[in-house]
Amino acid sequence: MRICIIGAGYVGLVAAACFAEMGNRVICVERDPLRVARLNRGEATIYEPGLQPMLSAHLASGHLSFSQHLAEGVAECEVVFIAVGTPSGEDGSADLSHVLAVAEELGEILQRACVVVDKSTVPVGTAERVAQRINRRLEQRGKGFQIAVASNPEFLKEGSAVDDFMRPDRVIIGCDDLASTELLRRLYAPFLRNHERLLCMSARAAEFSKYAANAFLATKISFINEMAGLCARLDVDIEEVRRGIGSDSRIGTHFIYAGCGYGGSCFPKDVRALIRTAEQEGLEPGILRAVEARNALQKTWLFQLLREHFSGHLQGRVVALWGMAFKPGTDDLREAPSLVLLDALLAAGATVQACDPVATAGVAARYGQAVASGQLRLSESPYSVVEGADALVLVTEWKQFRQPDFTRVRALMRMPVVFDGRNIYDGRQLAELGFLYRGIGRPVLGRCMVRAA
Ligand SMILES: NC(=O)c1ccc[n+]([C@@H]2O[C@H](COP(=O)([O-])OP(=O)(O)OC[C@H]3O[C@@H](n4cnc5c(N)ncnc54)[C@H](O)[C@@H]3O)[C@@H](O)[C@H]2O)c1
The missing domain is CATH 3.40.50.720 (NAD(P)-binding Rossmann-like Domain)
Incomplete structure (x- = not known):
C-alpha cells in the first residue's frame, strides 16, 4: 500500500519504519527541515531499539522516504496518517492546533480520495472535526469527493516501540465507513498474524479508549506509590506487598512497581487532558486529580x-x-x-x-x-x-x-x-x-x- 505519515516524531517515525518493513511504500512528511535532512541521511533522530537498522534498510530499498512537502507526500497515497504532537494546552486540555492545521492543509491540497487516520492521541470528537475541516475545503474547491476520517490510536511503549508496533497487543480502528475500515484491516493484517486482535468501533470510542488506557495505567502506578508511602511509615517492604498482591490474577503483575513517579510524553499530558474533558462536562474527576497529585509528590x-x-x-x-x-x-x-x-x-x-x-x-x-x-x-x-x-x-x-x-x-x-x-x-x-x-x-x-x- 502507499502510505503517507505526517509527523516524524516518536510515533510517526516508528510507524513509518514498521509499515515499510511490511512492504508498504511510505513517505513521512515532517515540517522540521533539520529532522528531514538527518532522516534522509539515515540517522535515527530518536533512540529506540531496532529502529536504526530498519531506517537504513528501507531508505536503501526505497520503501521509506522523508519530505517536508505535504503535497508530495499525499500525491499517490491510499492512507494518510496524522501523527503530530498534541501537547498540553495552558488549561491542561490537548492542544489540537497541529492536528487541525494538518486538516486545513489536507483540504487545500488533496487531489484524490484517500482515508485519513488520526494516530495522534486526541479528545473525543476530533475525527469529526478533522473530517469537517477537510471536506468543507474540498467542497469549496469543487472537488467531487469526500474524505472519511478514522481514529487509530497508538499504544506503543517508548523503549520497546518497534517491537510493540510489529506485534501489537491490539489494534483499534474507530471508523463508521466500512470501506475505510476494510482498507485499514488489510494494512494491519500482517501485524496481527499470530493473534487476531483488531478491534473495530466508533471513532469516538477509539479516541476515548486511548485516554482511558493511559489514565488506568497511571492510576495503577499512583496507587502502588501511595501504598509505598504507607509502607515507609509502617516498616513494611512494598516489594513484599507487590508480590503478595500481584499474584492475584484480578490485580496482575504489571504496573504495580513503586518508584519515583511516572513521566514521559503521554501519561502526564493525557491524564491532564482527561481531567479537563471531565471539567468541561461538569463532572468532578476525583480519581484522576488524585493520580496526578500523587505523581507530583512522588x-x-x-x-x-x-x-x-x-x-x-x-x-x-x-x-x-x-x-x-x-x-x-x-x-x-x-x-x-x-x-x-x-x-x-x-x-x-x-x-x-x-x-x-x-x-x-x-x-x-x-x-x-x-x-x-x-x-x-x-x-x-x-x-x-x-x-x-x-x-x-x-x-x-x-x-x-x-x-x-x-x-x-x-x-x-x-x-x-x-x-x-x-x-x-x-x-x-x-x-x-x-x-x-x-x-x-x-x-x-x-x-x-x-x-x-
Ligand atoms: N511518544 C509516545 O510514546 C506516544 C505513544 C502513543 C501515542 N502518542 C501520541 O502520538 C502523537 C505524537 O506523539 P510523538 O511523541 O510522536 O510527538 P513528537 O513531538 O515526538 O512528534 C511530532 C512531530 O510532528 C511534527 N509536526 C508537527 N506539525 C506538523 C505538520 N504540520 N506537518 C508535519 N510535521 C509536523 C513535529 O515537528 C514533530 O516532529 C501525540 O498525540 C502523542 O500523544 C505518543
Whole structure:
C-alpha cells in the first residue's frame, strides 16, 4: 500500500519504519527541515531499539522516504496518517492546533480520495472535526469527493516501540465507513498474524479508549506509590506487598512497581487532558486529580530522602545519578522524574554527576549553564560518576545499572549510600557490602555515618 505519515516524531517515525518493513511504500512528511535532512541521511533522530537498522534498510530499498512537502507526500497515497504532537494546552486540555492545521492543509491540497487516520492521541470528537475541516475545503474547491476520517490510536511503549508496533497487543480502528475500515484491516493484517486482535468501533470510542488506557495505567502506578508511602511509615517492604498482591490474577503483575513517579510524553499530558474533558462536562474527576497529585509528590520523594539523610544540608555534597531518561530504552526526557530531582539538587547547591546510556546529550542541552559551571557533570560510565560521591541515586532502571559491581562502586564513593528510586536492588546484600540502602517504601537497611561536607 502507499502510505503517507505526517509527523516524524516518536510515533510517526516508528510507524513509518514498521509499515515499510511490511512492504508498504511510505513517505513521512515532517515540517522540521533539520529532522528531514538527518532522516534522509539515515540517522535515527530518536533512540529506540531496532529502529536504526530498519531506517537504513528501507531508505536503501526505497520503501521509506522523508519530505517536508505535504503535497508530495499525499500525491499517490491510499492512507494518510496524522501523527503530530498534541501537547498540553495552558488549561491542561490537548492542544489540537497541529492536528487541525494538518486538516486545513489536507483540504487545500488533496487531489484524490484517500482515508485519513488520526494516530495522534486526541479528545473525543476530533475525527469529526478533522473530517469537517477537510471536506468543507474540498467542497469549496469543487472537488467531487469526500474524505472519511478514522481514529487509530497508538499504544506503543517508548523503549520497546518497534517491537510493540510489529506485534501489537491490539489494534483499534474507530471508523463508521466500512470501506475505510476494510482498507485499514488489510494494512494491519500482517501485524496481527499470530493473534487476531483488531478491534473495530466508533471513532469516538477509539479516541476515548486511548485516554482511558493511559489514565488506568497511571492510576495503577499512583496507587502502588501511595501504598509505598504507607509502607515507609509502617516498616513494611512494598516489594513484599507487590508480590503478595500481584499474584492475584484480578490485580496482575504489571504496573504495580513503586518508584519515583511516572513521566514521559503521554501519561502526564493525557491524564491532564482527561481531567479537563471531565471539567468541561461538569463532572468532578476525583480519581484522576488524585493520580496526578500523587505523581507530583512522588517525583519529589528521592529529594526528600536525600535532604533527610544530609539533615537538610546538600550544599557541597556530591550526588551521583544513574539514569536520566524517563524510562529505560529511550532518550526521551519529557517530564522525566530525573529532571525534578536534578533541579532540586542544583538549587540546593549539590554537585551532580549523572550517567545515562543515551540521554546525556539531551540533558546537556537543557542544563548548559550547570554543565559549564561544573555543578553538573555528565558521563556515559556508571563508575566514573560515583567517584567521590556522597550518595548514589538510581532513577532509571537501565539494564546497565541492574547488576553493577557494588564492591567497585563502594571503593569509588566517598560515602557508601544508595537511594534506589526503582526498588531494583537487594537492600540486604548492599547492607552486607557496607552500604546504607534506602528504597521507595522499603525499610532502611545498613548503616552509614554522615561525614561533614
Ligand atoms: N511518544 C509516545 O510514546 C506516544 C505513544 C502513543 C501515542 N502518542 C501520541 O502520538 C502523537 C505524537 O506523539 P510523538 O511523541 O510522536 O510527538 P513528537 O513531538 O515526538 O512528534 C511530532 C512531530 O510532528 C511534527 N509536526 C508537527 N506539525 C506538523 C505538520 N504540520 N506537518 C508535519 N510535521 C509536523 C513535529 O515537528 C514533530 O516532529 C501525540 O498525540 C502523542 O500523544 C505518543
